[in-house]
Amino acid sequence: MAFRSKPSFMIFLLFSASMPVLADSDSGRESLISPDEFLQSEGAPSKEQLSIVNELYLKDVKPIFEKKCLSCHGSMSEADLPWYYPIPGVRQLIDQDIAEAKKHVDMSNDFPFGGHGDAAADLNAIKKSIEEGNMPPFRYRVMHWGSAINSNDKEKIFRWIEQSLMIFAEDEGAK
Numbered sequence: 001m002a003f004r005s006k007p008s009f010m011i012f013l014l015f016s017a018s019m020p021v022l023a024d025s026d027s028g029r030e031s032l033i034s035p036d037e038f039l040q041s042e043g044a045p046s047k048e049q050l051s052i053v054n055e056l057y058l059k060d061v062k063p064i065f066e067k068k069c070l071s072c073h074g075s076m077s078e079a080d081l082p083w084y085y086p087i088p089g090v091r092q093l094i095d096q097d098i099a100e101a102k103k104h105v106d107m108s109n110d111f112p113f114g115g116h117g118d119a120a121a122d123l124n125a126i127k128k129s130i131e132e133g134n135m136p137p138f139r140y141r142v143m144h145w146g147s148a149i150n151s152n153d154k155e156k157i158f159r160w161i162e163q164s165l166m167i168f169a170e171d172e173g174a175k
């Protein structure tokens with residue numbers, strides 16, 4: 001079978017579960033976020049607050065996430081998936097990644113994101129994952145040189161998160 005060639009086996013290795021152990025920045029991934037670490041805002045943000053935060057997201061952050069996060073956390077057509085996606089074995093691993101990623105943070109419909117966290121929790125989880133260099137996962141960065149978050153991206157994402165948390169913290173009466 002043509003797919004049993006060496007390169008596809010190498011790719012399988014890259015995606016295998018043992019990989020994070022080899023990557024220093026990925027160690028401790030399991031303990032990435034514990035719920036009590038989330039900065040909780042008082043009450044749920046209003047519709048207005050959420051829509052301001054989404055506007056900022058669309059302008060400054062989505063262009064970065066489109067390249068570096070949405071292939072797992074958002075809706076991607078098959079054409080946007082990596083060239084190695086159809087390789088038997090790899091496809092299942094990528095599908096698993098996508099399902100797992102969206103369970104945590106689903107960015108398909110912009111902000112507020114879906115998944116298990118509320119708006120502020122998601123912002124804090126994103127901040128933490130970028131600070132710790134956990135996202136995109138190491139095995140994905142290996143296959144996509146250039147998918148790592150650079151300092152320019154980081155600055156924009158952190159500024160958005162800070163602004164957003166300030167907007168959420170604003171007095172309801174002030175709106």
Ligand code: HEC
Binds near residue numbers: 072098100130135
């Ligand atoms: C290759 C697929 C993939 C890409 C690309 C990716 N992620 Fe993830 N992400 C996952 C998976 C799988 C999980 C759930 C398991 C885990 O935490 O590793 C996850 C979890 C998360 C979480 C939740 C962490 C938690 O503990 O709740 C955040 C936040 C996150 N990703 C942010 C991002 C951001 C921001 C980017 C882009 C810079 C990104 N991810 C790119 C696969 C991906």
